[in-house]
Amino acid sequence: MIKGIRLYRFLFLNIVFCIIIASIIAVYPPPQTISSIAAIDPARIKQADWEKRDCLGVQCDLCPFRCFLPEGSRGICRVRMNVGGRLRTLVYGQPVSAHIDPIEKKPVYHMLPGSRIFSIATVGCNLRCSFCQNWEISQRNPEEAKTAGQILTPEQVVDAAIANNCDSIAYTYSEPVVFYEYVMDIAKLARQKGLRNVLVSAGYINREPLRKLAPYFDVIKIDLKGFNERFYRKVVGGDLKYVLAALKELHELGVLTEVVNLVVPGLNDDMREIAGMCKWIYDNLGPDTPLFFSKFTPQYRLGNLPATPIETLEKARKIAMDAGLRYVYIGNMPGHPGENTYCPGCGKMLIHRYGYAILENNLKKGKCVFCGKEIPGIWD
């Protein structure tokens, strides 16, 4: 009898142990070991930055995961790998998306409204958001990319942006942090040729790489996906504290930063958390920080959830404005008044938007034409 109880207890503890390990692996998947890199042209495997080496392998110091990679292993992001004892990037010069977008699509509202932005991405991401809008590229290995085999050098990217009358280049769609070396080379060249640079990121990056990258950027748009560590670990696959640290760093560096929060019903739409987020932004980034609350539409692993109700987005916007934030927008809701920019001085409408279109612009040299108040942003 006692032996039977012990056996059941032993089995029960084993099952609990397995569940705990499975949960940890689900949130922090271990580096992938792959047997071959045959599908990737060796000529395109480029030395990566932020490498630390020792006799057991290499460590990548680019993002907070700090993946330790034995020979032949890849990081969580899938695109950085130990090849021959060195840290290599597998996606340099290999975009899977290159499009011309209106800048409002990023969304970026405080830089050159109505302008065209050349937008580029490779595969890979260091996070695992269950609601990812671009999971088909962010959660892919380089050798699985539909455009595997195509090369676009930084020079070609910049030339294409200029030839298509774009004022700026966006590093976007997937997670540009993980194609850092390609981003840096394009951004430097773009600057030399008079183009502006926009980084659209989840802000999951270590301090030193961010400090090196930031000076080449005119606007950095950060997806702040929620304001709850548990939500970040479970649904996003990272730690909120690192994103907040990156936001503070950008503020200290003086980079124009816009913040987007995708509001997912039942997961990050608690108004107390949203109030906490708004207060944090006000206290740490200042009242002039543009903040978007964007509508979620069911997709990827969260296809069972409903879209965000408009009332939720309006409530969140009101909380943010009551907290003192001056530029609070509602995203993915064409025609909603929350798409427009209003003057915090006189309350008049400065930029009238409909989706990605600019219907009216009442800014002159960055100032409100009605009361003369200066509006933070890059306008000319």
Ligand code: SF4
């Ligand atoms: S960038 Fe990739 S390889 Fe480097 S630490 Fe982050 S997840 Fe790991």
